[in-house]
Amino acid sequence: MTHWLVLPVVLPSLLAPFIVLAARYHIGIQRVFSVAGVLALIAITAGLAWETSDGTVMLYQAGDWAAPFGIVLVGDRLSTLMVLLTAVLSLFVLLYAIGSGWDDRGRHFHALYQFQLMGIMGAFLTGDLFNLFVFFEVLLIASYGLMIHAGGNKRLHAGVQYVLFNLLGSTLFLFALGAIYADTGTLNMADLAERVRDINPEQSAGIRIAAVLLLLVFAIKAALVPLHFWLPSSYAEAPAPVAALFAIMTKVGAYAIIRVYTMIFPPDLEATAGLHGDWLLPAALVSLAVGMVGILAARQLDRLVAFSVIGSMGMVMVAIAMFTQAGIAAALYYIVHSTLAAAALFLITDLVRAGRKDLWLSSQPPVAGAALTAGMFFAAAIAMAGLPPLSGFIGKLLLLDAGFDTAMRPVIWATVLISSLVAVVGFGRAGSVVFWKAHSVPLPDDHIPAERPSALSFAAVGGLLALLVAHTVFAGQVTAYSTTIAEQLFDGRDYIDTVLNTPGKLSDAKAGEY
Numbered sequence: 233m234t235h236w237l238v239l240p241v242v243l244p245s246l247l248a249p250f251i252v253l254a255a256r257y258h259i260g261i262q263r264v265f266s267v268a269g270v271l272a273l274i275a276i277t278a279g280l281a282w283e284t285s286d287g288t289v290m291l292y293q294a295g296d297w298a299a300p301f302g303i304v305l306v307g308d309r310l311s312t313l314m315v316l317l318t319a320v321l322s323l324f325v326l327l328y329a330i331g332s333g334w335d336d337r338g339r340h341f342h343a344l345y346q347f348q349l350m351g352i353m354g355a356f357l358t359g360d361l362f363n364l365f366v367f368f369e370v371l372l373i374a375s376y377g378l379m380i381h382a383g384g385n386k387r388l389h390a391g392v393q394y395v396l397f398n399l400l401g402s403t404l405f406l407f408a409l410g411a412i413y414a415d416t417g418t419l420n421m422a423d424l425a426e427r428v429r430d431i432n433p434e435q436s437a438g439i440r441i442a443a444v445l446l447l448l449v450f451a452i453k454a455a456l457v458p459l460h461f462w463l464p465s466s467y468a469e470a471p472a473p474v475a476a477l478f479a480i481m482t483k484v485g486a487y488a489i490i491r492v493y494t495m496i497f498p499p500d501l502e503a504t505a506g507l508h509g510d511w512l513l514p515a516a517l518v519s520l521a522v523g524m525v526g527i528l529a530a531r532q533l534d535r536l537v538a539f540s541v542i543g544s545m546g547m548v549m550v551a552i553a554m555f556t557q558a559g560i561a562a563a564l565y566y567i568v569h570s571t572l573a574a575a576a577l578f579l580i581t582d583l584v585r586a587g588r589k590d591l592w593l594s595s596q597p598p599v600a601g602a603a604l605t606a607g608m609f610f611a612a613a614i615a616m617a618g619l620p621p622l623s624g625f626i627g628k629l630l631l632l633d634a635g636f637d638t639a640m641r642p643v644i645w646a647t648v649l650i651s652s653l654v655a656v657v658g659f660g661r662a663g664s665v666v667f668w669k670a671h672s673v674p675l676p677d678d679h680i681p682a683e684r685p686s687a688l689s690f691a692a693v694g695g696l697l698a699l700l701v702a703h704t705v706f707a708g709q710v711t712a713y714s715t716t717i718a719e720q721l722f723d724g725r726d727y728i729d730t731v732l733n734t735p736g737k738l739s740d741a742k743a744g745e746y
Contacts, residue, residue: 236283237292237307239276240315240353243269248346259336266342270326273319273349281312285713287720289730291359298736299359300420306359308727309717310564314356314487317568318480321575322349324695328579329473331688332586337382337471344381347374348477355484359731361412361419364488365405368453372398375481378474379466390469397462401452408445415439422731424496425724428503436503443497443504447511450492453485456549457519460542464526467541468534472582475538476575482545483567489552490560494721495728499555513553513640517647520546524651527658533584533591536662537577540616543655544570547648551631554638560718562630565711569623569703573615576696580609583685583693584666593662595669605685606667608693613659615700618652623704628652630711 247269255261284290290307293299326345328334335341351370358364372395379391413419415438416427431439448459455463463482467475489512497504523543530536548570551563581591583605588596611622618624628648635644703710720726 234290234292236276236280237290237305237357238294240273240280240319241305241350241357243272243276244346244350244353248343248350251343251346252340256340262342263330263335266326266345267323267330269346270319270323270349273353274316274323277312277316277319280307281309281316283307284309284312287716287726289726291730291734293734293736296736298734299731300418300423302736303363304359304420304731305354305357306422306727306731307357309713309720310487310490311356313564313568313713313717314483315353317483317571318349318352318356320699321480321571321696322477324692324699325473325476325575325579327695328476328582328689328692329471331686331692332472332582334382334471334473334582340377341381344374344377345477348378350374352480352484356487359421361421361424361492362409365402365409368405368484369402371481371484372402375474375478378477379470381471381474384469387469387471390465394462394466397452397459401449404445404452405449408442408449411438411442411445415442420731421491421496422728425728426732428496429501431503433502439503444511446492447489450485450488451512451515453488454482454545454549455485455519455542456515456545457522457542458515460519460522463542464535464538467538467578468532472578472585475534476578479541479571479574479578482541483548483571486545486548486552486563486567489549490563490721493555494560495724498722498724512549516546516549516553517643518546519543520550520647520651522546524654524658527655528661530658530662531593533581533593533662533666534578536593536658537574537581540577540655541570541574543651544574544616547628547631550644550648551634554634556634556638557715557718557722558634559631560721561711561714562627562634564714564717565623565630565707566627568710569615569627569700572696572700572703573612573624576608576612576693576700577616579689579693579696580605580612583608583689586683586685588666593665595665602667604690606663608690608697609663609667611697611700613663615697617655617659619656621704623700623707626704626707626711 251262251265284307292305294303351367351374354367355364358367376391376395379394380387416424418424452459467478520543523539523546526539527536530539548563548566551559585591615622615624618628632645635641
């Protein structure tokens with residue numbers, strides 16, 4: 233058992249109350265401790281990812297209680313990749329929040345930010361479905377506080393809508409957990425993987441209902457059509473750094489689907505046969521189409537970016553819904569890409585907001601720093617639309633290749649290619665209106681030039697774009713690693729054996745009574 237695995241959860245959970253109690257009125261001290269905490273998270277998660285890169289599965293047993301009796305955190309290639317991605321993303325988002333002054337426009341931003349990181353890290357590392365529910369609730373509470381940061385009626389309205397939809401998901405989650413526990417007597421993922429296989433298919437109605445409910449819950453988190461209605465207004469109205477951090481939030485839903493439906497309810501499980509392709513793939517294709525059409529139809533830049541998140545999640549879910557090693561590998565590559573691209577677009581949108589009276593796609597005078605902002609928007613739009621040479625193009629090629637041998641190949645290929653063309657047109661229209669046509673707008677006599685955004689704000693966005701370039705340059709290595717992750721997921725024996733066969737309290741004497 234290693235105690236390093238619990239640090240990504242414990243560190244932000246300790247740092248948040250410290251910031252509230254010791255530095256509530258000192259924004260400079262809050263910034264120092266928040267940045268230092270995120271840098272420490274990057275170092276810790278990078279070490280965990282390195283430790284698991286050879287296939288090692290790491291385990292932490294709270295109180296030394298053995299699974300399935302105690303709380304366990306599990307680190308394998310997939311979970312450590314996701315926590316590393318979260319830590320790296322959070323650094324650049326935090327730097328932007330500091331550089332733009334967003335963190336000083338309301339109270340407790342840095343404390344809520346740390347609690348948000350705690351919930352995300354816990355969701356990726358937990359080895360128990362009930363604790364996944366707990367960390368989802370931590371995410372919900374912290375994210376609501378961040379959403380209404382700096383106030384405003386529109387922001388409050390969007391926050392309430394966000395909470396209501398997610399509370400619906402939480403209620404369904406509890407129903408699903410109750411049904412699973414009634415049929416199996418456990419909520420530990422590794423133990424469930426063993427027990428679900430022993431259920432007689434003729435008596436599997438309860439477990440099948442639970443599997444459907446879980447899929448609905450995770451689909452809400454992933455903003456999958458028709459459960460996506462909460463996302464456009466919530467992300468568009470949220471403060472820019474918050475929306476950028478939320479780029480990883482939808483990936484929590486995708487991660488949960490990958491984890492649960494490759495280990496607990498795999499495609500070859502007779503009790504839940506047909507659940508994956510019959511339900512998930514059509515919804516994913518519709519999500520992809522709706523998201524990209526939303527980009528074309530959007531009349532505000534922030535809504536355009538929000539719909540691009542829906543479209544990118546549709547792309548991810550199309551790859552996941554194949555439930556093949558090639559499909560999961562493509563999904564993982566695209567998850568990293570879309571997280572960075574979406575976060576960059578939300579921050580660039582805020583750079584535009586700082587120099588215009590609003591974000592409507594109408595001709596207005598040029599924003600301060602227009603040339604640099606336009607260049608960044610151009611690069612991020614190319615990435616999100618999936619044009620060469622950036623990583624979005626490679627991710628779509630991997631997806632198309634994964635779908636080549638499936639029965640739905642014509643539909644998958646047509647949807648991906650047509651939606652990509654629609655996205656190109658939508659982003660091109662937005663960029664030309666905001667940046668190109670702005671130079672043809674005469675300046676009013678009383679025009680006061682907006683203040684140029686800070687260098688730190690530009691540096692934060694540039695850092696995300698640099699990561700996209702690195703994701704493209706090292707696409708071969710990342711794809712190979714994604715393939716090894718998919719292989720480990722579909723095998724599953726290392727994960728299960730590590731969790732269930734590690735000694736701890738009650739591991740022997742009580743096991744037979746369980």
